[in-house]
Amino acid sequence: MDIMETIKQQITDNTVILYMKGAPNAPQCGFSQQASQAVMACGQRFAYVDVLSNPDIRANLPKYGNWPTFPQLWVKGELIGGCDIIMEMSQSGELKKVLDEASADEPSE
Amino acid sequence: MQPIEKAIRAKIATEFEPQHLEVINESYKHSVPPGSESHFKVVLVSPAFAGQRLVQRHQAVYAALREELDGPVHALALHTHTPEEWAHKQGDTPDSPNCLGGSKADPA
Numbered sequence: 001m002d003i004m005e006t007i008k009q010q011i012t013d014n015t016v017i018l019y020m021k022g023a024p025n026a027p028q029c030g031f032s033q034q035a036s037q038a039v040m041a042c043g044q045r046f047a048y049v050d051v052l053s054n055p056d057i058r059a060n061l062p063k064y065g066n067w068p069t070f071p072q073l074w075v076k077g078e079l080i081g082g083c084d085i086i087m088e089m090s091q092s093g094e095l096k097k098v099l100d101e102a103s104a105d106e107p108s109e
Numbered sequence: 110m111q112p113i114e115k116a117i118r119a120k121i122a123t124e125f126e127p128q129h130l131e132v133i134n135e136s137y138k139h140s141v142p143p144g145s146e147s148h149f150k151v152v153l154v155s156p157a158f159a160g161q162r163l164v165q166r167h168q169a170v171y172a173a174l175r176e177e178l179d180g181p182v183h184a185l186a187l188h189t190h191t192p193e194e195w196a197h198k199q200g201d202t203p204d205s206p207n208c209l210g211g212s213k214a215d216p217a
Contacts, residue, residue, distance in 0.1 A: 021211040028209055029211040030206025030207050031205075034206050066172075068185075082167065084167070084187050
């Protein structure tokens, strides 16, 4: 599959998806660490992709989302933002609200 | 002032006419050679951000600095505010995190 198609499928198939360096339990970058901790603290299920082990996605997602750096948080197919935005929304309580609402809309399996 | 920092300042000044601008080279906190210009923190206060969501503000800054981000700049911590928001925050911006070594894997 074309890499852009793969990215599109990932962000549409996963209600909440975090693209980061490393994994939430073993982050490889301070910005990805802060972002994944803030998302985990909200208590909802989320998918993640380690862009260090997926170089194609690392190279192409910035073009897809018009966003050059990682981490990137996508909710319901829309880019929420990177580390600074995630942290700001986490402190204001908005992040939990957005993630709670997104999970409530998720079709139950 | 080193060349990349100078270019970042000039481009932001032209594009956003900031009321307040801080461009801080944080590269020393990361696993890059001394004197690098790879990691920056930018605090930018501009009336141009009124009515824009954070994601739109950051995309506007990324677009203005596309050349630098395609080149040597590897990380850009952004704190974007309108003058009203800035007055409310009283100049308080969070510290950027320290390196965990991931960029050692980078060719750049």
